[in-house]
Amino acid sequence: MAAEFLKNYYQKIAKISDRDWDVLSSHLIVREFSRNEKILEIGKTENYISFVQEGVCRTFCKKDSEEHTLSFSFPGDFACGYLSFLKRSPSFLSIQALTPTIVWSISYEDMACVYQESGVGNYIGRNIAEGLYIRSTERLISFMADSAEKRYAELLNGNPILIQNIPLKYIASYIGITPQALSRIRRAIF
């Protein structure tokens, strides 16, 4: 089984045992998406928890017919319409592959098996919810406290290379400004 990168990930967050890892990894499947393909669409029910192996994804929602980018998922990152997954209800957010992308996924049904076969399911489930809460709160605070320029600098800082491949308009949407404004910020920096 190839998903060593994922094992490392889980071991970091959950101190997972080798046996638990075997249970979990036996249910993982690979899924591939081409550029701009939707991994999850608004209104549909999320059926997978996924982790990016290769490529970049964008999670966004719609409000007043405007798209708002909530997060990017780089290799090693989590990507999932988690509330939809949990509650088996239509997703309010959509996930899109910005480049050709490979993810490792576990389906809802298989996740239920993992919960039964091993104690690790509960731990992972809770950990995901907490992680989402932390990131969402950090981002909220940065909207309250920081300038758009600082948010851009921090995004760049955390992902110096990967961000290069992402169209400017999506980065602008993530930062919460228009593409025009971001273009001007960029010019001012370099």
Place this chain on the structure above:
Amino acid sequence: MAAEFLKNYYQKIAKISDRDWDVLSSHLIVREFSRNEKILEIGKTENYISFVQEGVCRTFCKKDSEEHTLSFSFPGDFACGYLSFLKRSPSFLSIQALTPTIVWSISYEDMACVYQESGVGNYIGRNIAEGLYIRSTERLISFMADSAEKRYAELLNGNPILIQNIPLKYIASYIGITPQALSRIRRAIF
């Protein structure tokens, strides 16, 4: 035991059984706070999960020596430095009673008992994390999509009376603008 309002609350989110409720409620304690007293201070470890019975609380963090209000807790609402509570680590946020306040609380140690004595602990724990994630995300989206005026209108809408008692500067901080700007928005509305 008096905390009927809390029982209703839990039954809504967790479809709790009468037996589970007895386990949980036997660990609840009442705590009272005077106006402006801190329920939790930044840097200290949160030792309680609390629910407001009476009064209003404000949860905020500090960044660059500026306070940023993340949420208000009205009667029936949850109030807790949850990540600090879970991880037994110093809290990055502070909770303050804006009026004389009564909360029902369960301590970390007692919560551990509930986890053992009944299946409801796990359910509640996960539910709290999800609830925090949802609210934080909704708020993030409103910062990305809405004007300050709309955020104010929505806050008013959800809490027509209770908001009256809260000093304007805290409401401004919640909305993400200066007190001056909020003062002008108010004047424009009425």
Place this chain on the structure above:
DNA sequence: CGCCGAGTTGAACTGAATCAAGAAACGTGG
């Protein structure tokens, strides 16, 4: 009584939105 924090109001300024137009990059079909 005088002080102090909270709220209001004014004026100048600034970051970002909007409207508009042009340049560069990209993908597709001929």
Place this chain on the structure above:
DNA sequence: CCACGTTTCTTGATTCAGTTCAACTCGGCG
């Protein structure tokens, strides 16, 4: 491989929401 249209990015001019600085009012409290 070029020609084409389409999307992406840039740049300019104008407008707007909200900040900042400053002055003044009001109510409570020592």
